[in-house]
Amino acid sequence: MQLNQIIRPDVLAMTAYKVVECPEDCLKLDAMESPYEYSDEMRAELAKQLAHTPIHLYPTPKAQGLPQMLRERVGIVEQADIVLGAGSDELIRLLTMLTGQPGSTMLTLEPSFVMYRVNAEFFGMKYVGVPLNEDFSLNLTAVLEAITTHQPQLIFIAYPNNPTGVPFAKTDVEQIIAAAPGLVVIDEAYGAFSSHTFLPEAGLSEKLVVLRTLSKIGFAGLRVGYAVGHPQVMHELRKVTPPYNMNQLSLTAAKFALQYPQFIDEHINKQKSERERMRTMLKTWSQVQVFPSEANFITMRVPDAQALWQAMLDHNILIKNLHGVHPLLEQCVRITVSKPEQNQLVLGVMQQLYGTQS
Ligand code: PMP
Numbered sequence: 518m519q520l521n522q523i524i525r526p527d528v529l530a531m532t533a534y535k536v537v538e539c540p541e542d543c544l545k546l547d548a549m550e551s552p553y554e555y556s557d558e559m560r561a562e563l564a565k566q567l568a569h570t571p572i573h574l575y576p577t578p579k580a581q582g583l584p585q586m587l588r589e590r591v592g593i594v595e596q597a598d599i600v601l602g603a604g605s606d607e608l609i610r611l612l613t614m615l616t617g618q619p620g621s622t623m624l625t626l627e628p629s630f631v632m633y634r635v636n637a638e639f640f641g642m643k644y645v646g647v648p649l650n651e652d653f654s655l656n657l658t659a660v661l662e663a664i665t666t667h668q669p670q671l672i673f674i675a676y677p678n679n680p681t682g683v684p685f686a687k688t689d690v691e692q693i694i695a696a697a698p699g700l701v702v703i704d705e706a707y708g709a710f711s712s713h714t715f716l717p718e719a720g721l722s723e724k725l726v727v728l729r730t731l732s733k734i735g736f737a738g739l740r741v742g743y744a745v746g747h748p749q750v751m752h753e754l755r756k757v758t759p760p761y762n763m764n765q766l767s768l769t770a771a772k773f774a775l776q777y778p779q780f781i782d783e784h785i786n787k788q789k790s791e792r793e794r795m796r797t798m799l800k801t802w803s804q805v806q807v808f809p810s811e812a813n814f815i816t817m818r819v820p821d822a823q824a825l826w827q828a829m830l831d832h833n834i835l836i837k838n839l840h841g842v843h844p845l846l847e848q849c850v851r852i853t854v855s856k857p858e859q860n861q862l863v864l865g866v867m868q869q870l871y872g873t874q875s
Contacts, residue, residue, distance in 0.1 A: 605732070626648075
């Protein structure tokens with residue numbers, strides 16, 4: 518069989534989403550996972566609940582009551598509907614599938630989460646990426662102009678943005694939603710670490726869909742994300758959702774997780790205060806340009822991103838080198854905020870490189 522005669526040429530030309538394997542005992546700070554694990558007591562309790570999960574059955578539409586629990590946790594309006602996904606990644610794909618066909622257009626900001634563009638390509642959509650300003654703030658004029666010119670069916674805005682972490686003014690995003698002719702997906706993967714959210718507005722207009730995930734708040738391994746939106750749009754989204762897309766074990770573990778909100782909130786708050794502590798320290802080094810962050814990571818520009826990436830790896834720490842990902846990310850790296858002692862290791866490596874010369 519000639520693969521190049523069978524498989525789509527655009528797929529053959531693509532590179533797969535790269536997940537870097539961490540060397541053994543490595544401190545993995547490239548993927549915005551939470552560093553906090555359950556205690557032995559909580560593990561034992563979870564194990565009991567997993568043992569009683571009916572894995573011989575498909576999950577039911579009520580998904581063990583998880584949507585209802587999420588509704589209570591994040592506070593959304595009565596009429597809003599929730600669709601679960603295997604990570605918000607799946608929902609990004611499904612929302613693209615909902616609107617994507619040759620001739621339709623996706624608009625996003627650049628740099629942002631790369632999977633928006635990849636999905637646009639999968640579904641033959643025209644892709645319009647509007648560059649952010651150099652300080653990674655949103656260029657509202659450019660976005661509004663692009664909306665007028667391209668009339669996109671689908672807009673993705675990561676709020677806060679990845680890989681920059683920089684928050685956008687809510688009023689700017691509101692203007693984008695008002696001007697949009699189609700769906701606007703506000704991807705709040707990092708929403709828990711920010712003081713701004715569109716969740717209270719989700720469900721009020723057909724245009725707005727808010728995406729959230731459990732991945733960044735402690736449960737990346739569960740692969741549970743959710744879309745909140747207007748019932749009619751969520752009704753259409755269900756049509757493109759594979760049957761039984763969630764698995765029973767993840768649903769059980771996610772429900773368990775939400776029964777302990779204090780575990781989640783305590784660690785979110787710790788990461789938020791560590792983020793500010795790290796940013797304060799980083800700002801004292803003149804060679805480091807640290808950007809504002811409302812997420813669980815910090816993006817910064819350094820004299821030589823590859824050298825910093827290598828220095829970290831030499832200390833068994835894996836960070837993300839963003840240099841080359843997008844022209845605006847020249848010499849930038851992104852580092853997940855971790856536990857205080859681990860953050861100290863990161864700062865220690867940087868101190869060696871930049872501390873003495875300021
Ligand atoms: N949206 C954004 C902005 C992200 O950065 C990520 C993951 N890095 C995702 C969505 C996907 O998250 P998940 O599938 O784990 O929910």
